[in-house]
Amino acid sequence: MNVKALLDRQRTYFRSGATKSVDFRIHQLETLKKVITEHEKDFVEAIYQDFKKPEFETYATELGIIHDEINLMIKNLDKWTQKQSVSGSLVNFPSQNYTVAEPYGTVLIIAPWNYPVQLALLPMVGAIAAGNTVIIKPSELTPNTSEAIAKVLGKWFKEEFVAVVEGGVETNQELLAEEFDYIFFTGSTRVGKIVMEAAAKHLTPVTLELGGKSPCIVDETADLETAAKRIIWGKCINAGQTCVAPDYVLVQEKATAGLLKNLRSAIAEFYGEDPQKSPDLPRIVNDDHFQRLKGYLPEGSIYCGGETDSDDRYISPTILTDIPPKASVMEEEIFGPILPVLTYSEIGEAIDFVNSKPKPLAFYVFTEDEKNESLLLNSCSFGGGSVNDVVAYLGNPDLPFGGVGKSGMGTYHGKASFDTFSHTKSIMKKNLWLDIPFRYAPYDGKLKWIKKILK
Ligand code: NAD
Numbered sequence: 520m521n522v523k524a525l526l527d528r529q530r531t532y533f534r535s536g537a538t539k540s541v542d543f544r545i546h547q548l549e550t551l552k553k554v555i556t557e558h559e560k561d562f563v564e565a566i567y568q569d570f571k572k573p574e575f576e577t578y579a580t581e582l583g584i585i586h587d588e589i590n591l592m593i594k595n596l597d598k599w600t601q602k603q604s605v606s607g608s609l610v611n612f613p614s615q616n617y618t619v620a621e622p623y624g625t626v627l628i629i630a631p632w633n634y635p636v637q638l639a640l641l642p643m644v645g646a647i648a649a650g651n652t653v654i655i656k657p658s659e660l661t662p663n664t665s666e667a668i669a670k671v672l673g674k675w676f677k678e679e680f681v682a683v684v685e686g687g688v689e690t691n692q693e694l695l696a697e698e699f700d701y702i703f704f705t706g707s708t709r710v711g712k713i714v715m716e717a718a719a720k721h722l723t724p725v726t727l728e729l730g731g732k733s734p735c736i737v738d739e740t741a742d743l744e745t746a747a748k749r750i751i752w753g754k755c756i757n758a759g760q761t762c763v764a765p766d767y768v769l770v771q772e773k774a775t776a777g778l779l780k781n782l783r784s785a786i787a788e789f790y791g792e793d794p795q796k797s798p799d800l801p802r803i804v805n806d807d808h809f810q811r812l813k814g815y816l817p818e819g820s821i822y823c824g825g826e827t828d829s830d831d832r833y834i835s836p837t838i839l840t841d842i843p844p845k846a847s848v849m850e851e852e853i854f855g856p857i858l859p860v861l862t863y864s865e866i867g868e869a870i871d872f873v874n875s876k877p878k879p880l881a882f883y884v885f886t887e888d889e890k891n892e893s894l895l896l897n898s899c900s901f902g903g904g905s906v907n908d909v910v911a912y913l914g915n916p917d918l919p920f921g922g923v924g925k926s927g928m929g930t931y932h933g934k935a936s937f938d939t940f941s942h943t944k945s946i947m948k949k950n951l952w953l954d955i956p957f958r959y960a961p962y963d964g965k966l967k968w969i970k971k972i973l974k
Contacts, residue, residue: 529625529652532679539650547647552589558671565667572801581637592648613950620941622650624700631706632658633760642703645936659687726929730852733881734873735765739773741885747781753909758801759856763881765909767859769869783823786836794835803832812855815848870898878924883909
């Protein structure tokens with residue numbers, strides 16, 4: 520694929536103005552909806568080939584979310600593309616003032632492997648709703664899904680509008696050497712830095728949706744049975760290969776035994792006595808990640824789970840306790856079905872622990888004590904999160920989704936997506952019937968008046 524030539528074609532197409540009308544954008548969004556419906560089986564099968572993700576999870580966490588986002592865009596696009604009036608200021612009287620959302624131009628979307636369809640197509644929805652052209656680079660670690668995305672989008676969209684460039688690190692480097700109008704990257708903090716450095720060479724704006732260790736705090740007032748079910752659900756969906764999965768649990772010492780017992784019961788309830796036989800637990804994406812995860816198991820005591828099968832890249836849902844603070848399972852993002860459970864006695868200890876680490880993407884609190892809830896939410900900085908649940912908050916498109924600090928910058932989903940892929944242009948239209956000469960030189964005698972107006 521000649522990246523330069525493709526980019527030139529997209530630029531020419533964008534400059535023709537073809538992508539800008541609301542009718543065009545809605546038509547393309549409807550086409551994408553049709554694509555996802557007609558090729559649902561292709562996507563389900565490709566993701567299954569890549570890491571045995573069950574169809575329910577593929578629909579609930581990938582395809583269904585994209586449908587929802589498209590519906591929201593189509594419903595609101597007319598409103599969001601209108602001029603938005605703002606009030607005028609005294610110094611500019613008389614004038615009309617407004618903002619208008621304009622597309623950036625040609626957008627590069629770089630996707631990771633863990634939700635390989637959702638994380639490629641959800642940003643695409645925002646980018647085309649905002650009137651841009653798009654180049655998508657899916658992850659090479661899920662080759663079947665990457666191929667399916669390229670094949671399906673290639674069939675339905677013109678390359679000068681939406682193109683898929685498949686490949687690995689070298690392809691990405693080739694893309695990043697070019698000048699895009701916007702780069703939307705989802706992936707690791709390590710590669711996020713590489714992307715930002717490349718973008719800086721052209722002063723290209725970026726959104727970085729990165730990862731990290733998302734803590735989950737359970738205090739002594741929490742409903743332990745529900746907490747355990749929701750934590751295990753969030754940890755085991757996609758086999759823990761989820762950017763907002765609860766990475767580790769900090770539980771108040773009085774609740775520790777109860778929580779552990781309930782966590783074990785939840786695993787057995789969801790996946791049976793031998794989770795390897797369950798059709799509902801995906802596998803680890805590749806051998807490197809499998810070996811990395813297996814390496815964490817001896818770092819603590821195995822409370823339950825701990826079984827592995829390298830031929831099947833299977834790791835059973837595992838609860839680890841008694842973990843030394845410097846263990847790598849507490850230093851690196853886990854990204855697998857292994858849950859370290861650590862204990863605290865005072866709430867301040869839990870806060871200090873979270874704040875001693877990079878700002879997380881997500882933060883979860885299980886409590887029925889409003890004082891603890893507000894203390895925890897106000898004392899820690901994080902991208903987003905929830906009280907008495909995990910992960911599911913990102914299914915609400917009215918909540919902008921994104922990280923802070925090392926977990927990323929910028930947000931998307933719903934209106935936030937439209938705003939992310941739009942430049943807000945500010946316009947003031949001045950009337951001609953009045954031209955107060957106050958601002959013009961000579962300034963003699965005017966300073967005291969400007970000080971009265973602007974103070
Ligand atoms: P990754 O950073 O390894 O790869 C992401 C993309 O970058 C891929 O398309 C890959 O081809 C490319 N890439 C890899 N190395 C590169 C290099 N040296 N130079 C240029 N490009 C390169 O991430 P991953 O392993 O695919 O995904 C897992 C990570 O993504 C986790 O950290 C996870 O938390 C994060 N993530 C974040 C979100 C979010 O929304 N914040 C969502 C999913 C995953």
